[in-house]
Amino acid sequence: MGAGVLTPLLADAGLAVGPAGDLLMGEVPLRVVAEAMGTPTYVYNAAVIRERFARLDAAFGALPHRICYAVKANGNLAVLRLLADCGAGADIVSGGELLRALAAGFPAERIVFSGVGKTDDELQAAITAGVGHINVESVAELRRLAVLAEAQGARVPVGIRINPDVTAETHPYISTGKGGLKFGIPIDQLPDAYAVLDETSALVLDALAMHLGSQIMQPTPWVAALDRLLEVLANARRRGHAPTTLDIGGGIGIRYRDEAPMAPEDWVAAIHARLAATGCTVQLEPGRFLVGPAGVMLTRIVHRKHSGGREIAIVDAGMNDLLRPSLYQAWHQIVAVDAPEASTVPTDVVGPVCETGDFLGLERDLPEVPAGALLAVLGAGAYAFAMSSNYNARARAAEVLVDGDRWAEVRPRERLRDLFASETPDPFADEAR
Numbered sequence: 242m243g244a245g246v247l248t249p250l251l252a253d254a255g256l257a258v259g260p261a262g263d264l265l266m267g268e269v270p271l272r273v274v275a276e277a278m279g280t281p282t283y284v285y286n287a288a289v290i291r292e293r294f295a296r297l298d299a300a301f302g303a304l305p306h307r308i309c310y311a312v313k314a315n316g317n318l319a320v321l322r323l324l325a326d327c328g329a330g331a332d333i334v335s336g337g338e339l340l341r342a343l344a345a346g347f348p349a350e351r352i353v354f355s356g357v358g359k360t361d362d363e364l365q366a367a368i369t370a371g372v373g374h375i376n377v378e379s380v381a382e383l384r385r386l387a388v389l390a391e392a393q394g395a396r397v398p399v400g401i402r403i404n405p406d407v408t409a410e411t412h413p414y415i416s417t418g419k420g421g422l423k424f425g426i427p428i429d430q431l432p433d434a435y436a437v438l439d440e441t442s443a444l445v446l447d448a449l450a451m452h453l454g455s456q457i458m459q460p461t462p463w464v465a466a467l468d469r470l471l472e473v474l475a476n477a478r479r480r481g482h483a484p485t486t487l488d489i490g491g492g493i494g495i496r497y498r499d500e501a502p503m504a505p506e507d508w509v510a511a512i513h514a515r516l517a518a519t520g521c522t523v524q525l526e527p528g529r530f531l532v533g534p535a536g537v538m539l540t541r542i543v544h545r546k547h548s549g550g551r552e553i554a555i556v557d558a559g560m561n562d563l564l565r566p567s568l569y570q571a572w573h574q575i576v577a578v579d580a581p582e583a584s585t586v587p588t589d590v591v592g593p594v595c596e597t598g599d600f601l602g603l604e605r606d607l608p609e610v611p612a613g614a615l616l617a618v619l620g621a622g623a624y625a626f627a628m629s630s631n632y633n634a635r636a637r638a639a640e641v642l643v644d645g646d647r648w649a650e651v652r653p654r655e656r657l658r659d660l661f662a663s664e665t666p667d668p669f670a671d672e673a674r
C-alpha cells in the first residue's frame with residue numbers, strides 16, 4: 242500500500258505509528274483496546290470529533306450559524322454528549338433519536354426534527370419536548386402537524402424542507418435533492434403549504450430547509466440549490482412570513498480513499514455571500530463530516546484461505562457490523578494494526594456472514610499477516626455501528642471512546658443470550674388443544 246494514500250487517512254483519524262511500530266489512536270495503542278475488549282470493536286477519537294466541529298464552526302466566522310449534528314450517523318450517547326458539549330445542536334429523524342438526543346443532554350430548542358415519514362406519535366413527542374424546529378417534508382405532513390399542534394394548544398416553529406431539484410454527484414442511494422425522490426416539498430407545491438399555514442395560528446414558518454444528499458465533494462450543488470432556496474425565501478417574505486433560519490442540510494464529504502474533499506473553509510467561501518445577504522441564521526446538519534474519519538472498526542483475522550487464485554482473509558466482522566461496503570460498494574481503508582507499513586499482497590477481506598456480498602474490501606493491499614492478526618477498518622465513525630444489525634444471530638460490536646491517553650467502553654458488546662431473551666417460543670401454549 243502506498244504510504245502516500247495511507248498518510249492522510251491516518252492523520253484524518255488521529256492515528257499514528259507508535260515507537261513499537263503499531264498503530265496508536267491519540268496515545269492509546271489500538272492493540273491494547275482490542276486485547277481488553279475483544280473484536281469487532283468500534284473505537285472513536287474524541288479529539289478528532291472536537292477538532293472537526295471547531296474547524297467547521299470557525300469556517301462560518303461571524304455569520305450567525307448553528308451546527309446541528311445528524312444523530313443518525315452515530316448515535317452513541319458518548320458521541321452525542323461530546324458534540325452537545327461543543328455547542329452543537331442535533332438533527333434527528335425519529336422518535337428514538339429524539340429520546341437519544343434528549344438523554345445525551347441536547348437542549349430541546351437545539352434539536353431539529355427531519356424525516357419524510359414522521360408518525361403522529363413522533364410529531365406529538367416533538368411538540369411536547371419543544372424542539373427548535375420540525376422540518377416538514379410534505380404538504381400532508383404540514384396539515385397533520387397543524388391538527389396536532391392545535392390539539393395541544395401549542396405554537397410550533399416549523400421548517401419547510403424544499404426539494405430544490407438539484408443533482409449531487411454521489412451514490413444514488415444517498416442523493417436526496419433531486420425531483421421525483423421522496424425528500425422535501427417540490428417548489429411548485431409550496432402554494433399549498435402556504436395555504437395550510439394561512440389557516441392556522443398553531444404553526445410558525447421559522448425555517449426554510451434543504452438537504453442535497455451525502456458525501457458531496459464540491460460546493461457546486463449547494464450554490465445551485467441555494468439560489469432556489471433564496472427565491473423561495475423572497476417569496477415567503479412577500480407572503481408575510483419571516484423565517485429566521487436557513488437550513489442548508491448536511492452532506493459534506495470526507496476522504497475514504499484518495500479523494501480530495503472540499504475544505505470546509507472553501508465550502509463556506511462558496512456560499513457565504515448568498516447566506517449573509519439573507520440576514521438569517523444558517524443552520525447545518527453535518528453527520529459524516531464530524532464523526533466519519535474519527536472512527537475505526539477493529540477486527541481480527543479468523544482464517545486465511547486461497548481460492549480461484551485469490552488470497553482471502555476471513556475476519557470476525559461482517560456486513561452486520563459494517564454494512565457500507567455491501568450496501569453502497571463503499572471503500573474503507575483496511576490496515577494491519579501491528580504492521581501498518583509492511584509490504585503487501587492483494588487480499589480479499591471478507592466476513593463470516595452467509596452472503597457473497599459480505600465483504601469489507603476486495604483485492605486490498607495487506608501484508609500476509611496470520612490468523613489472529615488485528616486489522617483496523619478506517620472511516621468507520623459514521624453510518625457504521627449505526628447501521629449494524631443482529632443478522633446471523635451475531636451480537637453487535639462494542640464501542641470505545643479514546644480521548645488523548647485515556648480510553649473507555651461506551652457500549653458493551655451485546656450478549657448472545659440477550660438477543661433472544663424477549664422472544665416467545667411457544668405463544669399458544671396455554672390454549673386448549
Ligand SMILES: *Cc1c(COP(=O)(O)O)cnc(C)c1O
Binds near residue numbers: 332454
Ligand atoms: C442524513 C441527513 C443528514 C446528514 O448527512 P451527512 O451526509 O451525514 O452529513 C443531514 N440532514 C438530513 C435531513 C439527513 O437526512
